[in-house]
Amino acid sequence: MVSPIVIIGTGLAGYSLAKELRKLDATIPIVMISRDAGDFYSKPMLSNALCAKKSAASLVLKSSVAMEEELSVRILSHTQVVKIDLQAHCVHLEGGGNQFYSTLVLAMGADPIRPVLEGNGVDSVLSVNDLGDFSLFEKSLAELEARNTSRNVLILGAGLIGCEFANDLLARGFNPTVVDVANRVLERLLPPQASRRLQTRLENAGAAFRFKAAVVSVNRSAAGLAVEFSDGTAMRCDLIMSAIGLKPRIGLAAQAGLEVQCGIVTDGKLMTSDPRVFAIGDCAEVGCSVLPFVMPIMFQCRALAATLTGTPTVVKYPAMPVTVKTPACPTVVCPPPSRAEGAWEVLEADDGLEALFSDSTSPDRALGFALQEKSVLKRQQMAARVAT
Known part of the structure; x- marks a missing residue:
């Protein structure tokens, strides 16, 4: 019996990969492991759920049972992985069980950084x-x-x-x-x-x-x-x-001997230092960057699904603007690369702001942008400038 693709994590990255795999192969066995209930919900909605008058229960879009049926996968809910055994190609589960894999995908997300504080509160x-x-x-x-x-x-x-x-x-x-x-x-x-x-x-x-x-x-x-x-x-x-930031969940990977830095280190095909193990989403460090946003995750999942179904594919990102969910001041930003050298050129009016980050060595080359209020309507136009 062929061991399945095992995905650790049922967040946006895990479920998006399962969906992309099913578009390409309806029969490949997939097992997903979730430390919680495994219900599907939109994590970005958490920071504007109050305005939308959403409760935790109403944020759930589909139960894990429904996701199992829709994706033809097996979901192990409320199951904690305690060890990855690279030699045996299996993961050890809390309570003593094992799950063997043909390919392992780490989509474990990130944990909040806890502030170091004093006091009884x-x-x-x-x-x-x-x-x-x-x-x-x-x-x-x-x-x-x-x-x-x-x-x-x-x-x-x-x-x-x-x-x-x-x-x-x-x-x-x-x-x-x-x-x-x-x-x-x-x-x-x-x-x-x-x-x-x-x-x-x-x-x-x-x-x-x-x-x-x-x-x-x-x-x-x-x-x-x-x-x-x-x-x-x-x-x-x-x-x-x-809300001081997130730290990728790298503990299991480090314990198994996989290369880790800020995140779980991968190459352009999302492969870790072990050829049978891949990483995506908030826990993955791809090209020296951890990108905890929706669009990078989607492009990673499409590329990895192609790789795992026989077409090795390097993940490539287009311009990826991020919508800041602040209705008091609608904002869209496509930040320049962290080490980019250049300068912002800003045009500001009463009804909006438009900013473009240009390369210092090639001023005609746009590396990022920011738009606010009425100017957010130029999102596609500005994204096209950065993409070219």
């Missing part, structure tokens, strides 16, 4: 990285609403997720304060003018921001949570959410 700091996290977050917000408190929420991190949740909390009637050690919002993605515009729009909607400061301690008090900052100031809040 550290365990009250929440992160929202999956459906279970959102359910707890949703419950905590409902408890605040029931108590009719001041509804002050502190968000650690002024990146994409932090800004999206700040906007979403405003729609629910909460008062978010965003704190970051950086100088401005989305500092790594946007030019200063676009950061200022996004911050201003969110402030006008009711959000507050603190920069060049970090939370150092959290303590419970009768009035809520007492927070102290690195600059010596303090504040009180009712809830704290951390």
Whole structure:
């Protein structure tokens, strides 16, 4: 009996790969292993679910049972992989079972980076990285609403997720304060003018921001949570959410002897240092980059599905603009490569902002762009410029 393709992970990457494989081969055996229920939902919806009045339950699009039937796969729900055995071509499962594979795909995602804090309230700091996290977050917000408190929420991190949740909390009637050690919002993605515009729009909607400061301690008090900052100031809040970033899940791969750096290292075909093991999604480091966005995952899955069905394919990315889900200031950004040398050229008007990042050695070559408010309508036009 031929061993199946085994996919560890039932998030966007895992399910997208299974779907792409089924487009190319209806009979190849596939086993998917999920440490949770394995239900299919849209993870990007987590940061604007409040505005959409979605609960954790209503975010589920299809149950794991429905996904099994639709994709003709076997899903092992609530199953933890404890070891990858590269020599035996199998994974060891918690409880003593084994699952053999012909090919193993690691689509395990990433974990939230936990802030290093002091105080007796550290365990009250929440992160929202999956459906279970959102359910707890949703419950905590409902408890605040029931108590009719001041509804002050502190968000650690002024990146994409932090800004999206700040906007979403405003729609629910909460008062978010965003704190970051950086100088401005989305500092790594946007030019200063676009950061200022996004911050201003969110402030006008009711959000507050603190920069060049970090939370150092959290303590419970009768009035809520007492927070102290690195600059010596303090504040009180009712809830704290951390959105300071993600770290790829590389533990199993490292333990098995696969090459890891920031993520699980792969070549252009998504192959790891073992020819039978591949990695995709938030846990994969492809071409020295970890790209925790939807579009890169989709292109990885299409390329890998072709490779696993007999057509070796190198993943190639087009221009991949990211929509920042902040209705207070609609924003689309296609960030330039992290090591790119160049400069932003910004055109700003009352109703929108348009920014283009050009190569310093070849000014006619566009490497990235950012659009805000009315200018987001130029998304396709700008993407075409970067693609060429």
